[in-house]
Amino acid sequence: MRPVAVAAFAQTTHTGHDTGLSEPELILPVIRAVREQSGLTEFGFTCSGSCDYLAGAPFSFVSALDALGAWPPIQESHVEMDAAFALYEAWVRLQHGDVDSALVYGFGKSSMGDLREIMTLQLDPYYLAPLGLDQLSYAGLQGCAVSSTTADIARRSWESAQTNPYALKLPEPVETAPITDGAAAIVLVAGDLLRERTNLAYINGIAHRIDPHYPGMRDLARSASAAAAATAAGVGEGPVDVAELHVQFAHEETILAEALGLSVDTVINPSGGPLAANPVMATGLIRIGEAAARVMDGTATRAVAHATSGPCLQHNLVAVLSRES
Amino acid sequence: MGNRCAVIGVGQTHYTTRRRDVSMAGLVREAALRALEDAGLTFADIDAVVVGKAPDLFEGVMMPEAYLADALGAAGKPMTRVHTAGSVGGSTALVGASLIQGGVHDRVLVVAYEKQSESNATWALTTHLPFTSSLVVGAGGYFAPHIREYMRRSGAPGHIGTLVAVKDRLNALKNPYAHLRIPGIDRAMVESTPMLWEPIRYLETCPSSDGACAIVLSSERAVTGTPAWVHGGAMRSEPIFRAGRDTVSPQAGTDCAADVYRQAGVTDPRRDLDVAEVYVPFSWYEPMWLENLGFCGVNEGWKLTEAGATALDGDIPWNASGGVLSSNPIGASGLIRFAEAALQVRGMAGDHQVEGAGKALGHAYGGGAQFFAMWIVGAEKP
Numbered sequence: 001m002r003p004v005a006v007a008a009f010a011q012t013t014h015t016g017h018d019t020g021l022s023e024p025e026l027i028l029p030v031i032r033a034v035r036e037q038s039g040l041t042e043f044g045f046t047c048s049g050s051c052d053y054l055a056g057a058p059f060s061f062v063s064a065l066d067a068l069g070a071w072p073p074i075q076e077s078h079v080e081m082d083a084a085f086a087l088y089e090a091w092v093r094l095q096h097g098d099v100d101s102a103l104v105y106g107f108g109k110s111s112m113g114d115l116r117e118i119m120t121l122q123l124d125p126y127y128l129a130p131l132g133l134d135q136l137s138y139a140g141l142q143g144c145a146v147s148s149t150t151a152d153i154a155r156r157s158w159e160s161a162q163t164n165p166y167a168l169k170l171p172e173p174v175e176t177a178p179i180t181d182g183a184a185a186i187v188l189v190a191g192d193l194l195r196e197r198t199n200l201a202y203i204n205g206i207a208h209r210i211d212p213h214y215p216g217m218r219d220l221a222r223s224a225s226a227a228a229a230a231t232a233a234g235v236g237e238g239p240v241d242v243a244e245l246h247v248q249f250a251h252e253e254t255i256l257a258e259a260l261g262l263s264v265d266t267v268i269n270p271s272g273g274p275l276a277a278n279p280v281m282a283t284g285l286i287r288i289g290e291a292a293a294r295v296m297d298g299t300a301t302r303a304v305a306h307a308t309s310g311p312c313l314q315h316n317l318v319a320v321l322s323r324e325s
Numbered sequence: 326m327g328n329r330c331a332v333i334g335v336g337q338t339h340y341t342t343r344r345r346d347v348s349m350a351g352l353v354r355e356a357a358l359r360a361l362e363d364a365g366l367t368f369a370d371i372d373a374v375v376v377g378k379a380p381d382l383f384e385g386v387m388m389p390e391a392y393l394a395d396a397l398g399a400a401g402k403p404m405t406r407v408h409t410a411g412s413v414g415g416s417t418a419l420v421g422a423s424l425i426q427g428g429v430h431d432r433v434l435v436v437a438y439e440k441q442s443e444s445n446a447t448w449a450l451t452t453h454l455p456f457t458s459s460l461v462v463g464a465g466g467y468f469a470p471h472i473r474e475y476m477r478r479s480g481a482p483g484h485i486g487t488l489v490a491v492k493d494r495l496n497a498l499k500n501p502y503a504h505l506r507i508p509g510i511d512r513a514m515v516e517s518t519p520m521l522w523e524p525i526r527y528l529e530t531c532p533s534s535d536g537a538c539a540i541v542l543s544s545e546r547a548v549t550g551t552p553a554w555v556h557g558g559a560m561r562s563e564p565i566f567r568a569g570r571d572t573v574s575p576q577a578g579t580d581c582a583a584d585v586y587r588q589a590g591v592t593d594p595r596r597d598l599d600v601a602e603v604y605v606p607f608s609w610y611e612p613m614w615l616e617n618l619g620f621c622g623v624n625e626g627w628k629l630t631e632a633g634a635t636a637l638d639g640d641i642p643w644n645a646s647g648g649v650l651s652s653n654p655i656g657a658s659g660l661i662r663f664a665e666a667a668l669q670v671r672g673m674a675g676d677h678q679v680e681g682a683g684k685a686l687g688h689a690y691g692g693g694a695q696f697f698a699m700w701i702v703g704a705e706k707p
Binding site for chain 1: 348379388393399400403406410416419420449563567580
């Protein structure tokens with residue numbers, strides 16, 4: 001595949017409450033930041049991730065274009081998924097060879113509604129949603145299926161977050177990702193733009209897979225799709241210094257660490273992970289950004305990032321990043 | 326644009342007001358199975374699935390790809406959900422094609438759908454309370470002032486919209502999948518229907534449809550059956566609130582067309598293309614897009630329509646399938662345009678086939694006429 005690298009990453013200082021900023025106001029500073037970091041003002045491709053149901057109105061992504069200042073008109077697309085999947089689309093687009101840069105961003109204000117009940121609406125509307133399981137309930141089902149030291153995971157995440165200026169200032173460890181408003185952006189580069197830069201985190205492998213929707217069709221103690229994505233991304237081809245995992249509930253870390261084949265030497269979620277800040281629709285992208293940041297600052301030689309979507313870790317994306325192409 | 330990509334299968338449901346006999350999963354599966362059958366393949370032959378639809382509020386299912394994974398045979402594979410407003414069907418095809426053009430996969434299933442009977446799309450589109458007040462009702466309320474401005478600029482006579490409404494519905498009578506098949510449709514019938522949003526009458530608007538459309542995309546080495554080759558694909562977006570933006574002829578549309586024409590070697594679209602499937606949800610958008618897409622000069626589009634150039638027997642047929650005016654499962658409407666263009670160059674469009682079609686344009690737009698997706702497909706390899 002054509003070498004592609006993360007050249008810039010920015011995130012908001014996340015909040016656990018609505019600060020009165022609109023979505024375009026939320027993303028404007030992170031877009032500006034990655035433009036400054038990358039030295040690029042225009043991009044060959046732009047892709048974003050957001051969810052209408054967080055705002056309770058259609059087309060939440062439309063006004064984001066105003067924050068970009070998308071003029072003259074840009075090559076742009078949007079996924080109604082976590083922006084990590086937008087990054088995947090951008091990585092694919094960069095494989096074509098005709099454009100060398102991509103801007104990816106995601107944003108979400110889950111403070112605006114009842115996230116736990118909103119997440120019920122992504123279940124099968126005929127057979128599952130009417131059961132009324134909210135997000136905590138179906139996560140709980142999965143938690144029961146796995147033996148996990150959730151209190152330890154929560155404490156480590158909370159301690160790690162103390163040095164992360166973007167994370168929420170939570171008074172104590174939590175096993176459930178907090179309600180968060182926030183946004184993030186990443187710039188990808190390829191081709192000649194790689195040669196002009198020295199501090200890059202190359203994407204050595206990236207893949208995603210989805211599992212069957214119905215929890216009863218899956219072994220909830222394992223994640224087949226995360227394991228398949230990890231294999232396709234090449235996680236096992238070398239040691240993993242750092243893994244940033246999209247862990248919205250502490251027990252998910254146990255499932256994911258096994259699926260990705262991580263060793264005890266791998267530092268998981270040094271940023272504190274989603275248990276310290278969970279701006280829904282940007283959380284997965286932030287995992288890629290945090291992993292890239294560890295590679296770029298030299299604290300990791302090889303890092304893994306993970307993003308998820310759907311109930312009980314149904315859909316998983318895995319990326320491997322390092323300084324070498 | 327990377328590696329070669331071809332459409333090797335097309336599947337559509339019949340478009341109708343209410344598909345009470347199927348769930349959403351059943352609806353998309355019906356289209357997917359027909360596309361696979363057309364390609365002579367099964368779900369096992371598919372590497373990745375891309376799903377597109379318009380706002381989730383239309384059916385009340387958030388991020389429905391999670392729920393649709395099983396019905397579309399996606400388990401164990403990559404699955405993507407695209408959403409770019411009304412242009413989404415076109416964008417979904419382009420995202421699917423990108424996976425092949427980028428050399429990531431050999432066969433991709435692309436599905437777009439809407440089950441409008443699950444809710445009321447007009448109110449789901451009447452944004453944005455409580456964040457901003459809305460002075461319009463539905464998409465027609467938003468676009469009618471742009472149409473009136475087109476009429477003022479071009480001096481087009483008032484009956485042009487009626488001509489488009491009749492022409493597209495006559496074509497729909499030749500398309501077994503079309504939703505609105507109105508025997509005896511004529512100008513008098515259109516002009517007798519109520520005025521909804523001046524100058525748009527009831528029969529000058531698209532219907533609300535349930536339906537799904539699917540295509541199977543293939544790399545060159547994995548082609549089966551009769552391919553329609555992708556000669557070019559492009560997307561463009563512009564901000565809705567930019568001061569000075571021309572909402573009648575948006576630059577994003579012009580730029581997108583220029584990009585796709587350059588890739589496909591088209592210098593004069595009216596001459597070089599044989600048929601076009603263009604997103605015309607309100608009749609007047611035919612003359613407006615004729616100009617925006619460079620099929621004629623500024624303020625000349627209505628003259629092509631009036632002269633019959635865009636009719637099935639004209640020199641550049643537009644919407645031989647009946648178009649969005651005859652079938653509108655919103656999220657699928659763009660993909661239907663792209664799929665119908667492929668059917669034409671594969672020679673498989675049935676009674677609405679344009680004889681000897683070698684190159685065809687598929688077009689979709691969305692948002693406040695700010696998101697554009699287009700592709701050109703051809704019978705010959707690019």
